Amino acid sequence: MRMRFKPYAHDELMAADFHVHEPLIWGGKWHAQYARPEQPFVLELGCGKGGFLSQLACAHPENNYLGIDITDKVLILAKRKIEAAYTEAGRPIDNVKIMSTDIERIKGVLTAEDTVSRIYINFCNPWSKNASSNKHRLTYPRQLIQYREFLKDGGEIYFKTDDDDLFRDSLEYFPASGYEITWKTFDLHENEPEWNIRTEHEGMFTEMGIKIKALIAKKLPGDAAVTWIEPKVLKKMKAAEEAAAAAKEE
Numbered sequence: 001m002r003m004r005f006k007p008y009a010h011d012e013l014m015a016a017d018f019h020v021h022e023p024l025i026w027g028g029k030w031h032a033q034y035a036r037p038e039q040p041f042v043l044e045l046g047c048g049k050g051g052f053l054s055q056l057a058c059a060h061p062e063n064n065y066l067g068i069d070i071t072d073k074v075l076i077l078a079k080r081k082i083e084a085a086y087t088e089a090g091r092p093i094d095n096v097k098i099m100s101t102d103i104e105r106i107k108g109v110l111t112a113e114d115t116v117s118r119i120y121i122n123f124c125n126p127w128s129k130n131a132s133s134n135k136h137r138l139t140y141p142r143q144l145i146q147y148r149e150f151l152k153d154g155g156e157i158y159f160k161t162d163d164d165d166l167f168r169d170s171l172e173y174f175p176a177s178g179y180e181i182t183w184k185t186f187d188l189h190e191n192e193p194e195w196n197i198r199t200e201h202e203g204m205f206t207e208m209g210i211k212i213k214a215l216i217a218k219k220l221p222g223d224a225a226v227t228w229i230e231p232k233v234l235k236k237m238k239a240a241e242e243a244a245a246a247a248k249e250e
């Protein structure tokens with residue numbers, strides 16, 4: 001369904017103190033933004049309408065959460081779901097925040113000092129129709145390598161998708177970007193783990209009869225764990241090797 005622009009979203013979000021109004025100024029200081037700064041810091045990238053984040057954060061006051069999406073049009077719905085969940089639970093909204101940021105430009109918004117314990121990526125856009133647009137996937141190596149800056153060693157990424165191509169490619173992206181895949185399934189609901197919380201898109205795809213694929217990947221320490229080479233660079237390297245071999249033959 002296409003979301004229409006909601007002109008009131010901006011004002012309503014600005015009035016919510018758990019909405020981060022200025023995402024660019026908190027790099028290195030994220031923990032201190034929460035009532036209990038010592039708690040593990042957990043991200044949801046592309047949180048959309050917030051069904052997942054609101055339930056997860058409300059059920060786990062022992063963690064601090066930050067939900068990020070590129071557009072206020074869905075964040076406004078996330079804001080309302082968070083308010084509803086915490087009101088129902090009779091709890092103050094003191095361990096969750098939301099903000100609008102382009103995750104492709106997350107460098108500096110979160111830094112190594114922000115030590116993130118876990119990242120959730122649920123049903124990110126697959127970008128699979130055109131191979132050259134794959135680099136916009138939130139699990140593309142350029143992205144996964146960026147997340148290494150602030151995800152602690154041994155920290156985990158939980159990834160779910162309906163898309164077969166994206167999942168198949170991600171099974172290669174993660175190891176090449178310095179992560180070990182410790183668990184995976186091609187049918188999450190066949191034997192649904194007790195920790196799973198179904199997202200809005202998960203519900204929609206499941207109703208359509210599409211199987212949900214999921215994996216958990218652990219960040220390996222050290223730059224040497226990263227073996228990914230951008231296809232563009234690889235092509236140049238190959239051309240240089242071929243030119244050198246041809247020069248030798250002459």
Ligand SMILES: C[S@@+](CC[C@H](N)C(=O)[O-])C[C@H]1O[C@@H](n2cnc3c(N)ncnc32)[C@H](O)[C@@H]1O
Binds near residue numbers: 071101103104122200
């Ligand atoms: C297909 S929806 C999934 C939403 C939700 N996670 C779910 O499972 O229902 C993908 C979400 O990612 C957001 N998104 C896509 N690219 C993004 C980017 N570069 N930065 C931040 N959010 C992004 C979109 O706005 C959208 O809300």
